[in-house]
């Protein structure tokens with residue numbers, strides 16, 4: 001195997017042309033075989049095998065800096081930098097990450113996970129190089145999807161002032177997770193296929209050449225022109241006009257052509273963009289045919305491309321999708337917004353049924369929220385469906401554009417809580433903190449699938465800014481006998497006893513149910529309250545619990561700082577309520593990848609650990625048992 005000759009960075013440079021041919025085949029086979037077992041981002045990685053090889057052939061790692069935008073496509077880079085053996089542990093607890101990590105390798109020059117950061121980060125590295133007087137190349141590799149994010153445009157705008165070399169590689173596969181959207185995408189389409197561009201150029205030049213004298217002169221002038229009519233013939237004028245040299249388009253399966261383009265790019269004094277045309281899923285038919293499904297995949301059967309395990313029970317996203325479908329029919333004012341995640345957030349069905357009321361804004365969470373504010377101002381009811389960690393991008397837009405004007409925008413915050421294998425950049429463990437700190441924003445979390453449905457209906461008929469946060473994965477269908485009508489700021493009493501009160505929010509209610517069972521078996525008397533609202537908090541309930549219990553245990557799938565526990569503690573402290581408090585939450589730290597179950601155990605959020613902590617707290621206080 002040629003692959004065995006790659007033990008560390010730059011080993012690829014020792015290979016012959018024949019070996020490189022062999023390597024690209026082996027790399028694809030390796031990716032398919034491994035991702036079929038571990039799951040991961042298959043389609044994007046298959047598309048950049050040759051592109052990554054060409055980068056590694058041209059540049060020298062770790063001195064030169066390659067920054068992978070989003071970073072989900074960095075698997076070949078990881079293999080070529082000596083991490084092949086670790087691939088069996090990809091995205092597993094304690095294993096290698098699915099994203100670039102400086103802690104894994106010095107060749108991962110910038111950690112990524114969220115989209116559209118690579119140009120800004122690369123520019124920072126390149127500027128630093130000017131100041132420190134070092135000598136290295138900086139290459140930001142950005143996808144056409146990631147190029148729809150505002151930060152990428154801000155970076156381009158800023159990069160145009162560079163006087164030293166800064167390379168942007170546009171990895172253009174004409175796809176975001178699903179179809180890419182927007183004007184930039186259409187612009188790129190104009191010259192995506194080198195053939196089409198070449199044909200157009202040749203046709204025009206030939207026609208002009210046929211006009212005696214004048215035609216020839218015009219062709220000459222066009223060739224010499226710096227701008228104007230030249231943009232009819234030269235691709236990438238948008239970039240050129242901004243002061244960024246455009247090279248391409250280059251065929252992303254042609255290693256030699258890419259190496260040549262990258263070498264040319266390295267000679268440019270200033271910012272340069274190399275436009276590389278790749279194909280998502282390249283080399284594996286099921287991924288080529290269903291690039292969106294294979295963007296991020298669970299383990300699958302290589303022969304059929306079908307997932308190894310079939311989901312039988314609905315997850316929370318399915319519940320959201322079903323409610324949106326139903327309410328879309330009844331509420332003509334209802335509109336839905338996604339930032340390039342129609343499939344992931346469950347809006348595909350809504351999009352199909354009500355295309356005029358569905359908006360994919362590209363990977364632009366901040367813009368999406370302010371766009372929703374505009375829609376709300378004009379009387380519509382926008383639902384912004386977005387993952388918790390990506391909504392972090394839109395904090396100011398929620399605060400400044402939505403909440404200060406008290407606009408009725410509904411935030412359907414999916415993947416709130418631990419998400420598992422995508423790891424630290426994707427854990428949704430901060431939204432309770434950043435959302436519940438904004439005045440006037442109502443924040444809810446359902447205990448089970450029925451309550452998610454009720455909360456969404458409540459939110460859509462609400463007046464004012466409101467968020468419903470719900471986790472990734474199977475929707476809990478226990479506790480279905482408890483379905484008290486939802487009232488703003490009111491919790492739901494599930495089991496009322498004395499001594500210990502569990503005050504749990506959202507996903508933690510089902511854990512609290514188990515904790516209660518463990519504690520009751522040991523003779524404790526345990527109340528269980530479904531908090532329902534993180535803001536406004538049910539202060540009356542806290543007062544009542546403090547009166548009748550020795551210990552209140554808050555439970556939330558969010559970091560401690562700024563979360564439910566702190567809000568409850570503030571009431572208890574302010575009002576000097578005579579009760580002991582225990583806050584169960586995600587500790588204030590970034591949480592790496594692993595299965596959600598493993599992470600729960602590691603963080604002490606599983607029922608057994610929580611019950612143990614409560615017992616210790618009771619014993620510390622020498623509270624008598626019932």
Ligand SMILES: Cc1ncc(C[n+]2csc(CCOP(=O)(O)OP(=O)(O)O)c2C)c(N)n1
Pocket residue numbers: 044047070072073113114115142143144145146147171173175176177280339340341363365390393
């Ligand atoms: C801020 C943010 N929003 C959403 C996502 C989810 N996401 C991951 S990859 C991706 C599409 C990226 O498309 P592109 O840059 O073209 O890369 P490709 O997978 O096509 O190679 C999206 C929307 C993200 N990572 N970050």
